Amino acid sequence: MLECKNIAVFYGRHRAVEDVSMQIAPGEIVVMLGSNGAGKSTFLRAIAGQKAKASGTVVMDGADISHRPSHEIVEAGIALVPEDRGIFADMTVQENLILGAHPRRARALEADNMARVLGLFPRLAERPKQLVRTMSGGERQMVALGRAMMSAPSILMLDEPSLGLSPLLTSELFRSLVKIKDTGVGIFLVEQNAKQSLAIADRGYLLDNGRIVGADSAAALSRDEKVRHAYLGAG
Ligand code: ATP
Numbered sequence: 353m354l355e356c357k358n359i360a361v362f363y364g365r366h367r368a369v370e371d372v373s374m375q376i377a378p379g380e381i382v383v384m385l386g387s388n389g390a391g392k393s394t395f396l397r398a399i400a401g402q403k404a405k406a407s408g409t410v411v412m413d414g415a416d417i418s419h420r421p422s423h424e425i426v427e428a429g430i431a432l433v434p435e436d437r438g439i440f441a442d443m444t445v446q447e448n449l450i451l452g453a454h455p456r457r458a459r460a461l462e463a464d465n466m467a468r469v470l471g472l473f474p475r476l477a478e479r480p481k482q483l484v485r486t487m488s489g490g491e492r493q494m495v496a497l498g499r500a501m502m503s504a505p506s507i508l509m510l511d512e513p514s515l516g517l518s519p520l521l522t523s524e525l526f527r528s529l530v531k532i533k534d535t536g537v538g539i540f541l542v543e544q545n546a547k548q549s550l551a552i553a554d555r556g557y558l559l560d561n562g563r564i565v566g567a568d569s570a571a572a573l574s575r576d577e578k579v580r581h582a583y584l585g586a587g
Contacts, residue, residue, distance in 0.1 A: 353375065353376070353377050353378065353414075353538075354376045354399075354410070354411075354507045354538065354540070355409075355410070356372065356373055356374050356399060356408065356409070357373045357408055357409045357410075357411075358371050358372070358373055358408040358409070359371070359395065359399075359405055359407070359409075359410070360372075360406040360408055361391070361394050361395070361398045361403055361406060362406050363394075367562055368391045368562050369391045369394050369395050369398065369562045370561075370563050371408075371564075372395055372408070372559070372562070372563070372564055373408075373564070374540075374557055376507060376538045376539075376540050377538055378537065378538045379534075379536045379537070380533065380538055380539070380554045380555065381529060381538075381541065381552055381553045381554050382538070382539070382540050382541070382553060382554065382555050382556065382557070383542070383543055383549040383550060383553040383555075383556045383570065384540070384541070384542045384543070384558075385542075385543060385546050385549070385550075385556060385557070385558050385559065385579070385583050386542070386558065386559035387544065387582070387583075388544070390560055391559055391561070391562040393435055393511050393542070394562075395542070395559070396432055396434075396509050396511050396540075399425075399430065399432075399509065400430065401417075401420055401421055401422035401424070402422050402432075412425075412428045412429060412430060412507070413429070413506070417430075426455045426457075426503055427456060429457065429504075429506035429507060430505060430506070431500040431501075431503045431508050431509065432500070433496045433497055433499075433500045433508070433509070433510045433513065434511050435512050435515065437492055437495075437496035438496060438499075439484055439492060439495050439496050439499060440484065441483070441484050442483060442485060443483070443484060444481050444482060444483055444484070445481070445482050445484060445487075445495055446480040448495050448498075448499050449466060449469060449476070449495070449499055449502050450462070450502070451502075452498070452499035452500060452501070452502030452503050453466075453502040454503075455504075457504055458502060458503045458504040461504055462502070465501065465502050465504055466502065468501070468535075469498040469502060470498075472501070472528055472532070473494045473497075473498055473528065475491060475494065476494055476495065476498055489516045489517055489521070490517050490518075490521035490524065493513055493525055494525070494528070496513075497513070497525070497528065501532065505537060506538065507537070507539075508532065508537050508538070508539050508540070509539075509540045509542075510529075510539070510541050510542070511542055512542060512544065512545075513525055513529075513541065513543075514526075514545040514548060514549070515544075519548065522545065522548050523548060526549070526551070526552045527552075529541070529552060530552055541553065544583070546579065547584055550570045550573055550574045551570075551574075552570075553570040554569065555567070555568070555569055556568065556570050556573045558582075566578070566579070
């Protein structure tokens with residue numbers, strides 16, 4: 353269980369995230385919707401220990417990890433797939449995946465995790481030696497997701513995974529997320545793509561100007577007039 357309470361993050365004097373609380377349990381998909389500049393990436397980076405928090409706490413499975421460095425947050429079971437995907441373009445698929453198994457928590461399980469990731473993404477299994485820079489956008493996103501899964505996370509966080517993907521590739525990717533969720537991993541997704549992300553999510557939060565302005569089940573958010581207007585292109 354990941355619990356974030358009253359997180360605030362500044363860039364200089366600019367408050368990018370203000371008093372944000374959220375929690376996510378194993379085996380659920382939670383989406384945070386927000387438009388450009390709402391503070392979604394900043395919030396993820398603050399959880400992952402990549403951006404300092406001005407205040408607030410992050411508790412993972414009962415342990416306070418608010419002030420731990422990013423590599424210890426990975427060891428605590430939280431993996432982040434950043435918006436730029438964070439993969440090494442001049443390395444092969446297999447090399448990228450193996451790098452993901454570097455954390456102590458994952459080393460002993462490398463072979464099992466590799467089998468699980470290749471089962472999830474048969475296209476990667478077919479091309480272990482392909483250089484990532486020669487892959488399509490959707491395939492690169494699979495490598496990024498696969499690499500994060502190699503660290504054996506309990507909570508997987510993804511920063512706009514659908515960015516640059518067609519609706520078809522997005523639905524293929526999101527189907528993989530449902531399979532990962534079914535193995536008991538909690539998935540925290542930040543997205544501008546409300547329609548497809550709400551379709552796979554259990555719950556959602558709305559972030560506007562760094563603040564939470566709504567939280568509900570994904571089904572209720574899909575029906576909500578304000579959400580439909582702001583994020584689903586209705587009206
Ligand atoms: P997007 O969907 O466009 O990626 P976002 O919701 O992820 O947006 P953030 O990238 O978290 O938003 O940015 C939140 C706010 O913080 C924005 O106003 C942004 O301009 C500002 N910001 C982000 N990074 C920095 C930085 N390194 N220095 C100064 N301001 C920043």
